[in-house]
Amino acid sequence: MRSRIILLMAATADGKIARNRDHFPDWTGPADKRMFKALTLQSGVVIMGSRTFDSIGRPLPARHHVVMTRYPGRRPLLEGVYFTDDPPEQIAAGLYRQGYGQAVLAGGAVANTLFAQAGLIDEIVLTVSPRIFGSGLGLFNASLDLELALEDCHLLDTNTVYLKYRVLSG
Numbered sequence: 577m578r579s580r581i582i583l584l585m586a587a588t589a590d591g592k593i594a595r596n597r598d599h600f601p602d603w604t605g606p607a608d609k610r611m612f613k614a615l616t617l618q619s620g621v622v623i624m625g626s627r628t629f630d631s632i633g634r635p636l637p638a639r640h641h642v643v644m645t646r647y648p649g650r651r652p653l654l655e656g657v658y659f660t661d662d663p664p665e666q667i668a669a670g671l672y673r674q675g676y677g678q679a680v681l682a683g684g685a686v687a688n689t690l691f692a693q694a695g696l697i698d699e700i701v702l703t704v705s706p707r708i709f710g711s712g713l714g715l716f717n718a719s720l721d722l723e724l725a726l727e728d729c730h731l732l733d734t735n736t737v738y739l740k741y742r743v744l745s746g
């Protein structure tokens with residue numbers, strides 16, 4: 577048994593999640609931020625790559641964090657944060673044993689790709705902001721072949737689209 581994994585990402589209209597790996601995600605707008613807060617509080621746990629965690633700079637209140645790093649031993653002890661080099665299967669199984677029925681996977685491209693390659697993403701929630709970066713990081717950073725079914729699509733505010741997909745295979 578394992579936790580259900582929901583990938584939650586904000587993208588530009590040209591499918592970018594950041595201009596580069598150090599780009600702070602301050603361009604997504606208040607409606608996206610409210611949605612991120614609500615869904616992560618509901619799940620209680622957020623999985624992310626170490627670069628994303630470092631770009632946020634601190635743990636998010638009232639949420640458990642699983643931060644993927646190849647060097648967990650180099651990280652300081654932080655309340656509410658588990659730095660790990662466990663593979664995605666082990667992370668999802670471990671969270672289930674701790675009582676988390678679902679977990680939010682919150683990027684970046686490296687962490688998303690590790691979970692997608694393991695076939696562990698069950699749902700993708702994507703918000704699309706009216707921006708174009710032209711180049712930068714995509715949702716994933718390797719070749720993949722996921723088939724999705726669109727389950728919901730609405731406006732979060734006048735400018736931001738909410739898309740919810742179920743992952744069928746891949």
Ligand SMILES: NC(=O)c1ccc[n+]([C@@H]2O[C@H](COP(=O)([O-])OP(=O)(O)OC[C@H]3O[C@@H](n4cnc5c(N)ncnc54)[C@H](OP(=O)(O)O)[C@@H]3O)[C@@H](O)[C@H]2O)c1
Binds near residue numbers: 585629713
């Ligand atoms: N738009 C959005 O919704 C959104 C969401 C999240 C992030 N972002 C942006 O995305 C960017 C960061 O994304 P990213 O793809 O560069 O990095 P990332 O996925 O956040 O983290 C990458 C890190 O994961 C660790 N890692 C790599 N392979 C691993 C493995 N096999 N096991 C465990 N850990 C492993 C490495 O850290 P170590 O060097 O510590 O080993 C690597 O540097 C930032 O600009 C951020 O703001 C945007």
